[in-house]
Amino acid sequence: QVQLVQSGAEVKKPGASVKVSCKTSGYTFTDYFIHWVRQAPAQGLEWMGWINSNSGGTIYAQKFQGRVTMTRDTSITTAYMDLSRLRSDDTAVYYCARGDYDILAGYPVPDYWGQGTLVTVSS
């Protein structure tokens, strides 16, 4: 079965960086994209971007341009999200989600999700 297992909770100081991993299994990693989505406390979901697991190509939401880097290691079917220059309002649960390319829609659709990683930014 499809599984996405994320790394554990992190506590970071303002200005630091955090790297969250997303280990996948149960499907052919390079046939799908990986989305990253976050949810701040008492807030809705916010899309951060996606990575093409085959080519490594990325699309980032404008809000995170310059601060986020998404990578992947195909040998261990794992995706990573690196967020730099952390601020207190980056405190959130970060999710990875598999992106299944919808031919009719023209973009990858998030279908299976990881369990989430809590990142707390505090001095």
Next chain:
Amino acid sequence: QSVLTQPPSASGTPGQSVSISCSGSRSNIGGNYVLWYQHLPGTAPKLLIYRNNQRPSGVPDRFSGSKSGTSASLAISGLRSEDEADYYCATWDDSLRGFWVFGGGTKLTVL
């Protein structure tokens, strides 16, 4: 604020039917497919509906989706206690360079 607007809460008793709305604009719902997710806090969100009204395998037919213009709805019939969860709508937005947008979520309580 979320780009897509959902009511913060909804409720029903076991066996009843409930509907959750999701309102957007021409750049998102108006021109793209809508998805719905079920989310229990601390767990992975689960895809319930894609392409407005399609159910992934394994999702009961008690869950149905619809879309009209710039709004969409999720209907749940025959409510069960295990349906108590947060529900989110999502779609692609064509503005700027394109990005995914979500609703703020609706907390469904089964009384």
